[in-house]
Every structure is written in C-alpha cells, then in structure tokens.
Amino acid sequence: MEEVEEIISELLMCRRCGLCRDPVDIEHGIDGACPVWKNSTGFETDFARGKIQIALALLQGKLELSPEVAKNLYRCTLCNNCGTICPAELEVSQLFEKVREFVSSKILVSEKHAAIVESIEKYGNPYLTPSDKRFEWLGEELSKMPTEAETVYFVGCTTSLRTPEIGKATMKILSSANVDFTILKDEWCCGSILLRIGFREKAVETAEKVVKAIENTGAKTVITSCAGCFRALKYDYPEILGDTSFEVLHTTQFLDKLLKEGKIELNTLPEHMKVTYHDPCHLGRHGLVYEEPRDVLKQISNLELVEMTPNRQFSLCCGAGGGLKLLEGELAVKIGSEKIKKVSGMKVDALVSACPFCKYNFVEAINKEKTNLKVYDVVELVAKTIK
Amino acid sequence: MSKDMKIKEIAKRIKDIVGEEYVSDSIDVLLTYSVTASTGFDSYMPDLVVRPRTTEEVAEIVKLANEYKVPIIPRGGGTGLQAEALARRGGIIIDLTRMNEVLDLNEENLSVTVEAGITFGKLDKILMEKGLWFPIYPESSLSATVAGNVAVNGAGPGSALYGCTGEQVLGLKVVLPTGEIITTGSMANPNSPGHYLRYAFGPDLTGLFIGSLGAFGIITEVALKIYKRPEEFKYVTYGFEEAKGAMEFLRQLLLHNISVLHACIYEGDILAFFIDFLGEEYGIPQIEWPPYVVSLTIGGRKDIVEHDYELMESIVARIGGRNLDVPQFPKGEWTDRMRVYAKASYMHPYYWRILYHHAPIMRWDKAAKAIREVLDKHGLMGHTSGLMSGRSYNFYPHLYFEVEDEEAFEKVKEAHAELASKLLEIGCVPFKLAPYWVGELKKLKEYYGFLRRIKQFLDPNNIMNPGVFLED
Numbered sequence: 001m002e003e004v005e006e007i008i009s010e011l012l013m014c015r016r017c018g019l020c021r022d023p024v025d026i027e028h029g030i031d032g033a034c035p036v037w038k039n040s041t042g043f044e045t046d047f048a049r050g051k052i053q054i055a056l057a058l059l060q061g062k063l064e065l066s067p068e069v070a071k072n073l074y075r076c077t078l079c080n081n082c083g084t085i086c087p088a089e090l091e092v093s094q095l096f097e098k099v100r101e102f103v104s105s106k107i108l109v110s111e112k113h114a115a116i117v118e119s120i121e122k123y124g125n126p127y128l129t130p131s132d133k134r135f136e137w138l139g140e141e142l143s144k145m146p147t148e149a150e151t152v153y154f155v156g157c158t159t160s161l162r163t164p165e166i167g168k169a170t171m172k173i174l175s176s177a178n179v180d181f182t183i184l185k186d187e188w189c190c191g192s193i194l195l196r197i198g199f200r201e202k203a204v205e206t207a208e209k210v211v212k213a214i215e216n217t218g219a220k221t222v223i224t225s226c227a228g229c230f231r232a233l234k235y236d237y238p239e240i241l242g243d244t245s246f247e248v249l250h251t252t253q254f255l256d257k258l259l260k261e262g263k264i265e266l267n268t269l270p271e272h273m274k275v276t277y278h279d280p281c282h283l284g285r286h287g288l289v290y291e292e293p294r295d296v297l298k299q300i301s302n303l304e305l306v307e308m309t310p311n312r313q314f315s316l317c318c319g320a321g322g323g324l325k326l327l328e329g330e331l332a333v334k335i336g337s338e339k340i341k342k343v344s345g346m347k348v349d350a351l352v353s354a355c356p357f358c359k360y361n362f363v364e365a366i367n368k369e370k371t372n373l374k375v376y377d378v379v380e381l382v383a384k385t386i387k
Numbered sequence: 388m389s390k391d392m393k394i395k396e397i398a399k400r401i402k403d404i405v406g407e408e409y410v411s412d413s414i415d416v417l418l419t420y421s422v423t424a425s426t427g428f429d430s431y432m433p434d435l436v437v438r439p440r441t442t443e444e445v446a447e448i449v450k451l452a453n454e455y456k457v458p459i460i461p462r463g464g465g466t467g468l469q470a471e472a473l474a475r476r477g478g479i480i481i482d483l484t485r486m487n488e489v490l491d492l493n494e495e496n497l498s499v500t501v502e503a504g505i506t507f508g509k510l511d512k513i514l515m516e517k518g519l520w521f522p523i524y525p526e527s528s529l530s531a532t533v534a535g536n537v538a539v540n541g542a543g544p545g546s547a548l549y550g551c552t553g554e555q556v557l558g559l560k561v562v563l564p565t566g567e568i569i570t571t572g573s574m575a576n577p578n579s580p581g582h583y584l585r586y587a588f589g590p591d592l593t594g595l596f597i598g599s600l601g602a603f604g605i606i607t608e609v610a611l612k613i614y615k616r617p618e619e620f621k622y623v624t625y626g627f628e629e630a631k632g633a634m635e636f637l638r639q640l641l642l643h644n645i646s647v648l649h650a651c652i653y654e655g656d657i658l659a660f661f662i663d664f665l666g667e668e669y670g671i672p673q674i675e676w677p678p679y680v681v682s683l684t685i686g687g688r689k690d691i692v693e694h695d696y697e698l699m700e701s702i703v704a705r706i707g708g709r710n711l712d713v714p715q716f717p718k719g720e721w722t723d724r725m726r727v728y729a730k731a732s733y734m735h736p737y738y739w740r741i742l743y744h745h746a747p748i749m750r751w752d753k754a755a756k757a758i759r760e761v762l763d764k765h766g767l768m769g770h771t772s773g774l775m776s777g778r779s780y781n782f783y784p785h786l787y788f789e790v791e792d793e794e795a796f797e798k799v800k801e802a803h804a805e806l807a808s809k810l811l812e813i814g815c816v817p818f819k820l821a822p823y824w825v826g827e828l829k830k831l832k833e834y835y836g837f838l839r840r841i842k843q844f845l846d847p848n849n850i851m852n853p854g855v856f857l858e859d
C-alpha cells in the first residue's frame with residue numbers, strides 16, 4: 001500500500017471548492033456530478049468534498065475508524081465524475097481506492113465484503129454461485145472451445161451469471177466474423193470488485209490466475225464485455241503485476257475494428273429504433289473509450305442515435321459501480337432510476353450501454369419505474385443485424 | 388441541562404420539523420461541516436446539521452434556536468473564502484442546498500424568483516432555455532448558491548457592467564433571527580404579480596440583508612432581474628506601458644457606457660501565472676507582453692457591440708494603449724467563466740488566504756503596489772488579481788503558504804492584517820466583511836456602533852451566525 005503520508009498529502013490538495021457536488025455548466029456539457037449526493041439525504045458526507053475530509057481525518061488519526069464512519073467512503077460508485085470536474089485535478093476515485101485499502105486492512109466494513117472475498121476464492125465469482133454454473137448458458141459450445149487461439153473473449157462474471165444474452169451476442173458476432181477466438185474454460189473473476197473495495201492483495205491473487213490462464217492460450221488480444229474487467233485488465237493489471245503479454249480491448253473497440261476492416265457486414269434493423277448511449281464510467285472516464293461504441297451504433301442502419309446531456313466525460317454513472325450495488329443495493333437502483341427517468345423523457349426506444357453491470361442495474365431500475373424502455377448492450381444490437 | 392442533553396433535545400424537536408433523515412449530529416457529518424472552501428482559516432465543529440426544505444421549516448428551526456439560545460449558521464455551497472459559514476461558537480448549521488428550485492420565472496416582470504440554495508449554474512441552465520440570463524457569474528457559479536452570494540454581496544464576470552450581485556436583487560424572503568418571515572420589495576404586497584421593484588414601502592429593507600453574511604437573517608428566496616442573453620461577444624486584449632493608461636481606459640469604458648461585461652488588469656506575476664496555468668488550454672499565443680494588460684469581453688446586442696468596439700478602439704488610441712490581437716485570452720476567461728478562477732486557484736499545490744477588497748478604479752495602481760510591497764516585505768508569494776466591478780476594481784489577491792506549514796501560515800496572517808489596514812489607508816473598502824476588518828471598523832466608532840445596534844435589535848439573543856463580522 002502507498003505510504004499513508006503520501007495519500008494524506010494528495011488528499012490535502014482538495015481545496016474544498018465544492019464543484020464536485022452538483023455542477024451545472026450547460027455550455028460545457030456539464031449537468032451534475034455526484035450521483036450519490038443527488039440520490040441520498042445530501043449531507044456533505046454524500047459527495048467527494050466531505051468524503052475527502054473523512055478520509056483525511058481517518059488517516060491522520062483524528063477520527064476513530066468504525067464500520068459506520070467507513071461506510072461514507074464506500075457510499076460512492078468510484079465513477080470519478082468528481083475527479084473529472086475537479087479544478088485541483090485530484091484523481092478522486094483512485095485516492096478513494098487507496099483509502100479503502102487502508103480501511104479494509106484495519107477493519108471489516110461489512111459482512112458482505114467478507115462474503116464476496118470468500119465467494120471469489122471459492123467459486124471465482126462474486127455472486128456466491130458454484131463455478132460449474134458459470135458457463136451453463138453456453139451449453140455444448142463450451143467443450144468445443146479450443147485451448148489455443150489468437151484472441152481470448154474474457155466473458156466476465158456479470159455477463160455469465162446475470163446477463164448471458166450479452167455473452168451469446170458476442171459469441172455470435174465473433175463466430176460470424178471468423179475470429180480465431182476462445183474463452184477460458186476455467187475463467188475466474190478479474191478481481192475488479194476486490195480492487196474497488198480495498199482488497200488489493202486478494203485482487204493480485206486472482207489477477208495472477210487470470211493472466212496465467214490467458215497466457216496459456218497464447219492469445220495476443222483479450223476482449224472483454226464488461227467495462228470493469230476492461231479497466232482491471234488494461235489498467236490495473238500492468239500496475240499491480242507489471243506488463244502483460246496481450247493487448248486488451250473492449251468488445252466495442254474490437255467490433256469497431258471489425259466493421260472498419262469490413263470483416264462483418266450488418267443488415268438493416270427490421271424496425272426503426274431510436275436510442276441513446278450511456279457511457280459506462282470504467283469504459284469512458286477511466287478508459288477514455290467514447291467514440292468506438294458510438295461509431296459501431298452509427299453503422300447500424302435504421303438505428304438513430306441521439307445524445308443525452310451530459311455525455312462522454314461528464315456522463316452520469318448508472319449507480320452500480322465501486323461496490324455500491326453490493327453494499328447499498330437500493331441506492332444503486334435509485335441512481336439507475338434517475339437516469340432511466342431522464343432517458344424516458346427523451347422519447348427513445350432504448351438505452352444502450354456497453355457494460356453488463358450497467359445493464360443489470362438499469363434493468364432493475366426499469367422494473368422499479370415500470371417503464372417500457374428497453375436496455376441493450378451495443379453487441380446485442382449488432383448481433384440482431386448480423387448478416 | 389448539559390450541553391449534550393440540550394443538543395439531543397433540540398435534535399429531537401428538529402426531526403419533527405424536517406424529518407429524521409435531514410438532521411444529523413453524527414461525528415462524521417459534523418466533521419464535514421467544520422470546514423468550507425476557506426482553506427486559510429481554522430475549522431470549527433458544529434453541534435448539529437439540518438437540511439430544511441421550506442421557509443416555514445427554517446422559521447420553526449430559528450424559533451427553537453431562540454428558545455434554547457443556540458447559534459445558527461446559514462450555509463449555502465460552503466464556498467466562502469473567509470470563514471463565513473462556520474460554527475465559531477458551535478451550534479446548528481442550516482444547510483440550504485435542499486431548497487434549490489426556481490419558483491417564478493416571470494417573463495412579464497423580467498424577474499426570476501429562486502429558492503436560496505440554487506446554484507448559479509443551475510439557474511443559468513433554466514434561463515438559457517428561454518434565451519434569458521442573469522448577467523453575473525461568481526466564479527464559484529458551479530457550487531455557490533444564489534442566496535449565499537447575496538449574503539456576501541459577491542461579484543464576478545458580468546459585474547463590470549452589472550455591478551455586484553446585490554445591485555440585481557429585486558426582493559427577498561427572509562426568516563428574521565426571531566423567526567418571523569418577511570418579504571421585501573414589491574412582493575411585500577400580496578397582490579403583486581411577482582417581483583418587479585426593490586424600493587417599495589419605505590426604506591430599502593432588501594439592502595439590509597445584502598452582504599450581511601447571515602448575521603441578520605436567513606434568506607430563503609431571492610428575486611433577481613433577468614435580461615435577454617447577449618447575441619454577440621467581442622474579446623479584446625489591450626496593452627499599456629503604464630498603470631495610469633490601464634486605469635484611465637477602464638474609467639473611459641464607464642464614462643462612455645461601453646457594454647463591457649468583464650475586464651481585468653494583469654501585470655507581472657499574475658499575468659505570468661495565468662499564462663503558465665491556462666495559456667495552453669485557452670490557446671493564448673506566446674507574445675512579448677507589455678507591463679500592463681487589460682483583457683476584456685464586451686457583449687450584448689450586435690449593433691451595440693459593434694459600435695462599442697469601434698468607440699473603444701478610438702479611446703485606446705487616444706490614451707496610448709494598443710490592441711495586442713490576443714482574443715484568446717479574454718475568450719478563455721469569459722467562456723470558461725464558471726471554472727477559470729477555480730482552475731487558476733487550485734491547479735497549483737498552494738493554500739492561500741484571500742484579501743477581498745474594492746479599490747476605486749483610479750487607485751488600482753496604489754492597491755496593487757500595496758499588495759506587492761507587503762508580499763515582498765514578508766517574503767511571500769501571491770498576486771494582484773481582480774476584476775472590474777462597476778466603478779470599483781474588485782481585487783482578490785491571494786497570499787500563499789504551503790499546506791500544514793504553520794510558520795508560513797502565521798506569516799501570511801500577519802501580512803494579511805498589515806495589508807488590510809494599508810488598503811483602508813489608500814481608500815479601499817472591504818469586499819465582504821470579515822473578522823479581520825473588525826479592528827479597523829471599530830475605529831469608525833459611530834458606524835460600528837450603529838451596525839451593532841441593528842444587530843442587537845434584529846437578533847436579541849445573538850444567535851444568527853455570531854462573530855461572523857461583529858464582535859459579540
């Protein structure tokens with residue numbers, strides 16, 4: 001763990017201007033920042049400025065560490081909208097991860113954390129689901145997967161266990177484009193959630209396992225469905241393990257390439273569809289992938305893409321990230337609902353995302369709001385039109 | 388009753404007023420309200436924080452505070468830079484950011500009535516949809532509240548033409564320190580079709596609350612003048628060899644009623660500073676800068692802007708300045724007006740204490756010199772930034788110190804006090820009162836006495852933000 005003193009001096013660069021609460025500057029495409037503040041009772045503890053004060057007091061020993069106090073630091077999706085708006089250029093979400101690591105090394109914030117760590121150790125997924133269920137959705141296909149290939153499709157726990165339709169769509173596209181790919185039969189959690197909630201050592205263990213499995217296939221490219229896996233494999237792994245031997249792409253980046261190289265052709269959507277795109281935080285703000293998903297959608301004829309405000313680097317989080325869904329599920333869905341209501345007002349047929357975790361949360365929010373809005377992953381729309 | 392018991396009892400009763408979830412006495416919440424953006428000042432722990440939703444709830448809380456004689460501190464965005472919204476004597480912080488709606492966008496009267504806690508950014512969004520605007524943008528517009536800015540009588544880009552925020556206020560709804568609710572201006576007449584006139588029913592009671600830092604009452608609604616959004620802007624940077632030229636130029640802008648929205652004089656350190664931090668982002672070219680630079684934006688109706696630009700060019704030629712052909716500088720300042728100051732203030736690692744003041748336009752040089760001399764004398768870093776605000780030049784110099792360097796902080800405090808009295812000597816006045824002015828203010832015996840009597844009359848139990856600018 002980074003020296004506590006160093007974290008303190010980084011946190012002290014917050015000069016408490018409060019821009020990260022609820023900034024609105026329409027001329028610059030900014031309309032809100034902290035989804036947690038907006039959907040909770042709204043005390044200072046609910047957005048970055050206050051959370052930083054608590055983190056400082058904890059690290060400086062001025063505030064006693066207890067699960068109650070620590071929860072302020074976990075009531076946050078790590079979306080880093082605050083960090084993007086911050087005039088002091090604080091890497092807020094990264095700092096919060098470090099502070100969470102400090103906290104988790106001292107106390108257990110919640111039994112839910114213990115359960116997740118145990119589930120990953122035992123089953124390789126955070127969903128307390130036996131490993132052999134992971135690829136049930138693949139049926140016979142699984143046994144046909146080669147042991148070696150150019151490309152590994154890293155499916156991820158959420159796609160496999162919560163939104164397998166995304167996995168199926170991806171497989172369909174890869175097969176139809178004749179991509180030389182495989183999946184890891186004993187695929188294991190990427191460890192993203194462990195990093196987010198402060199269990200770095202545990203994350204290193206799973207990262208090593210994943211890297212080894214990928215390397216065994218000889219693949220040069222890994223593609224992920226999940227924005228969280230993408231962030232972990234592409235940015236966190238090199239930091240915690242050093243350089244890896246493969247390139248990491250998100251499915252939307254890979255698809256964009258396939259389309260631009262003419263390796264797949266798309267049919268027209270049977271019915272006209274108007275959609276808007278939700279930038280997943282780990283793909284957009286954290287990974288700077290903004291255009292590829294849009295470029296892919298624009299290739300689908302009979303599909304009209306309209307932008308919501310804010311979008312791209314100022315896009316508002318779906319609510320699920322940073323371990324919030326685990327710890328405060330209701331709040332996560334409430335945040336998702338806020339976005340669903342806004343999108344419903346845009347008179348579009350569907351909200352399109354590029355992350356199973358966003359989709360999973362949005363689906364729950366739609367059920368709560370009882371709207372007719374549909375949610376798709378980019379790959380699902382592409383799969384619908386594949387020739 | 389012990390203090391703890393008293394607070395518990397108040398908390399219980401306030402929960403009945405605003406609902407349980409909007410009151411907190413938990414240590415983590417209190418800690419986060421012990422500070423504001425005032426990094427150059429100490430922190431103070433409050434005893435309780437409340438987030439009311441309505442004027443009536445605020446009034447009930449104020450009545451309770453009187454009953455128990457506990458201080459109450461209204462707080463908006465907590466962006467004040469001079470330790471204004473802090474619980475100096477403990478007590479209850481009233482966080483007004485839950486009251487953040489537009490109540491009446493009145494196109495008939497050209498006024499907008501908003502709840503206390505709306506930010507300037509959100510108000511701008513709503514007005515923009517109708518092609519309207521409120522023409523002053525405090526550079527904390529993304530986080531500061533409208534009532535908070537009225538309470539400090541702020542200013543910002545737009546003030547060159549439209550003055551301080553207070554000058555655009557038509558009326559207020561205020562919860563007095565004793566708990567009564569009053570409306571000032573034309574809306575005091577319940578039959579009025581919205582706010583349209585500030586000066587109704589005798590003396591200017593609205594003015595009493597402008598700049599009163601929450602010591603005279605809690606503003607729950609603000610009515611502001613609104614205008615058509617400008618259709619045309621022109622960004623120009625002029626250079627002058629002497630300070631006198633730059634000052635005379637600003638005076639001429641006023642004299643000729645030029646539609647200048649924003650004008651700043653840059654010199655020495657502050658110029659270098661700005662270019663270092665923001666030059667690249669705004670695409671400002673590297674040029675040989677003259678000693679004094681005026682960066683300005685004019686804006687409004689197209690015909691007026693065009694005409695004013697011609698006139699301005701002829702004025703500049705007459706008084707010996709020159710167009711530097713760097714529109715990027717003012718364009719960056721203006722288009723990024725809601726964030727530029729925050730960027731310039733926080734992109735570097737220093738903490739600072741600010742010395743907000745107004746200088747007469749023609750004494751800009753004297754004030755700037757005083758700032759530089761005090762900085763030099765104490766071996767401190769700092770600058771002379773500010774903006775034109777009507778007939779005044781509104782300075783906001785920073786005196787830097789390194790975070791957690793107690794010795795440097797003490798030095799800054801000393802230099803700050805010295806500079807404050809020096810500035811008064813040359814005819815400057817405070818932009819926002821603060822405890823550090825009180826020593827000097829007391830020398831104005833009758834004025835200070837009168838201010839205290841008003842406070843005692845309005846707030847017999849001295850519960851409203853005590854100590855924010857008057858001694859108890």
Ligand SMILES: Cc1cc2nc3c(=O)[nH]c(=O)nc-3n(C[C@H](O)[C@H](O)[C@H](O)COP(=O)(O)OP(=O)(O)OC[C@H]3O[C@@H](n4cnc5c(N)ncnc54)[C@H](O)[C@@H]3O)c2cc1C
Pocket residue numbers: 016017423424460461462463464465466467468471472483503524525526527530531532533534535536537538539540541542543544600601602604605606607728729732852855
């Ligand atoms: C990045 C940055 C840029 C800034 N730029 C400017 C600028 O350009 N111009 C400028 O004028 N200031 C500026 N400031 C200072 C500060 O933002 C302003 O003073 C601001 O208007 C304060 O508003 P607030 O809502 O944050 O009030 P707070 O800081 O919460 O409170 C300020 C004072 O007002 C009182 N108050 C707040 N709300 C009410 C209410 N409803 N009724 C009665 N009293 C109340 C408080 O008790 C306190 O005394 C800047 C600050 C920052 C951090």
Ligand code: SF4
Pocket residue numbers: 013014015016017018019020021048049052082085086087088089090092733
């Ligand atoms: S925007 Fe940055 S400096 Fe300002 S309060 Fe938030 S984290 Fe702190």
Ligand code: SF4
Pocket residue numbers: 033034035036037046047048051075076077078079080081082083092093317
């Ligand atoms: S990371 Fe997102 S949720 Fe967390 S404090 Fe920042 S804006 Fe709020």
